[in-house]
Amino acid sequence: MPKAKKQPRPVGNPPYSRPNSAAKEAASKTVNNVFRMNTELGQHILKNPGVAQAIVDKAGLKQSDVVLEVGPGTGNLTVKILEHARKVIAVEMDPRMAAELTKRVQGKPEQKRLEILLGDVIKTELPYFDVCISNTPYQISSPLVFKLLALSPAPRTCVLMFQREFAMRVVARPGDALYCRLSVNAQMWAKCTHIMKVGKNNFKPPPQVESSVIRIEPKTPRPPISYDEWDGLLRIVFVRKNKTIAAGFKSSAVMALVEKNYRTWCAANNVKLEGDDGEAHLVDIGDKDEMEVSGDEMGDVKGIKTKAGKRSRSKVGEKVKGLVETVLSETELREKRAGKCDEADFLRLLYAFNQQGIHFS
Ligand SMILES: C[S@@+](CC[C@H](N)C(=O)[O-])C[C@H]1O[C@@H](n2cnc3c(N)ncnc32)[C@H](O)[C@@H]1O
Numbered sequence: 001m002p003k004a005k006k007q008p009r010p011v012g013n014p015p016y017s018r019p020n021s022a023a024k025e026a027a028s029k030t031v032n033n034v035f036r037m038n039t040e041l042g043q044h045i046l047k048n049p050g051v052a053q054a055i056v057d058k059a060g061l062k063q064s065d066v067v068l069e070v071g072p073g074t075g076n077l078t079v080k081i082l083e084h085a086r087k088v089i090a091v092e093m094d095p096r097m098a099a100e101l102t103k104r105v106q107g108k109p110e111q112k113r114l115e116i117l118l119g120d121v122i123k124t125e126l127p128y129f130d131v132c133i134s135n136t137p138y139q140i141s142s143p144l145v146f147k148l149l150a151l152s153p154a155p156r157t158c159v160l161m162f163q164r165e166f167a168m169r170v171v172a173r174p175g176d177a178l179y180c181r182l183s184v185n186a187q188m189w190a191k192c193t194h195i196m197k198v199g200k201n202n203f204k205p206p207p208q209v210e211s212s213v214i215r216i217e218p219k220t221p222r223p224p225i226s227y228d229e230w231d232g233l234l235r236i237v238f239v240r241k242n243k244t245i246a247a248g249f250k251s252s253a254v255m256a257l258v259e260k261n262y263r264t265w266c267a268a269n270n271v272k273l274e275g276d277d278g279e280a281h282l283v284d285i286g287d288k289d290e291m292e293v294s295g296d297e298m299g300d301v302k303g304i305k306t307k308a309g310k311r312s313r314s315k316v317g318e319k320v321k322g323l324v325e326t327v328l329s330e331t332e333l334r335e336k337r338a339g340k341c342d343e344a345d346f347l348r349l350l351y352a353f354n355q356q357g358i359h360f361s
Pocket residue numbers: 041042043044045046047070071072073074075076077091092093094097119120121122134135136137138140
């Protein structure tokens with residue numbers, strides 16, 4: 001049997017598309033004919049100076065600002081930022097890019113105002129900065145947004161280029177097709193606005209997808225909500241955003257988690273549990289962006305066998321089910337779909353659950 005011809009590895013930002021001639025061409029592009037771009041590191045250099053200038057202008061920099069640039073690459077944005085800021089801290093993962101950038105400012109007055117940190121920005125402990133600007137390597141979009149939102153003190157503003165679909169998910173509003181857990185989370189902690197669309201031909205090599213620049217302005221003061229509680233609730237209701245909120249709480253995995261958290265809360269607050277069998281019903285619900293819960297409704301909850309051979313909940317499980325029912329009725333959110341709920345709805349829901357001793361972290 002003839003050996004199958006090895007297909008070239010697809011290039012471009014995830015989601016990868018099938019290799020085509022543009023992708024093959026992109027894979028062989030070099031920076032100033034010096035080295036090959038590593039598209040797996042999202043290396044798509046912004047070659048249009050007009051777009052680079054517009055990004056810097058939209059950041060509203062002050063001469064006193066310290067700017068964090070994520071992934072400076074060869075420095076097309078960096079040199080423009082340096083014109084308007086006191087200092088740039090650039091975090092770059094690829095030493096070849098860091099060397100190119102160093103060369104670009106060498107012997108110039110701005111050299112002293114540029115600090116390059118070599119490494120993965122997600123794993124780097126970030127120093128203080130006022131503004132973040134980035135033509136983001138798209139494979140770190142989500143962790144970067146969450147890292148920026150969690151910073152204390154928060155930056156004044158972040159102007160970030162993302163793959164168009166990701167950008168639209170961040171700014172999506174209730175009822176929009178792209179509205180998701182990411183939208184609610186980002187908008188809870190920051191004002192998020194779309195600034196401009198950027199076509200793929202503005203990059204070298206061109207990525208497979210279109211891009212957009214968005215602004216993320218963290219809210220000050222930071223809303224006094226526990227991130228883990230908030231995100232824990234969102235993970236449940238956004239499992240299937242077009243199903244009702246009540247449907248999210250029908251899953252046995254979710255109810256087992258809620259019960260486990262309720263037991264912890266009762267223990268911490270000296271609340272006696274009637275009919276407690278002393279066992280927590282642990283179910284790992286995973287850590288994915290859009291959580292999937294599979295399995296039948298009751299199958300993975302430890303409980304008592306009924307005559308029909310089905311499992312039923314323990315007494316504590318029944319009590320928790322009752323508390324959930326109360327919250328769903330009192331908030332009148334039982335039949336509402338997560339995809340249509342706004343921040344106020346989720347806050348109301350979280351508050352009502354917490355009032356009943358039900359927590360999500
Ligand atoms: C889209 S390019 C942007 C380059 C340059 N800022 C521009 O606009 O022309 C992304 C850059 O991020 C770097 N990079 C990729 N992953 C990174 C990470 N985890 N931490 C820091 N830099 C990263 C890449 O090496 C690349 O230089």
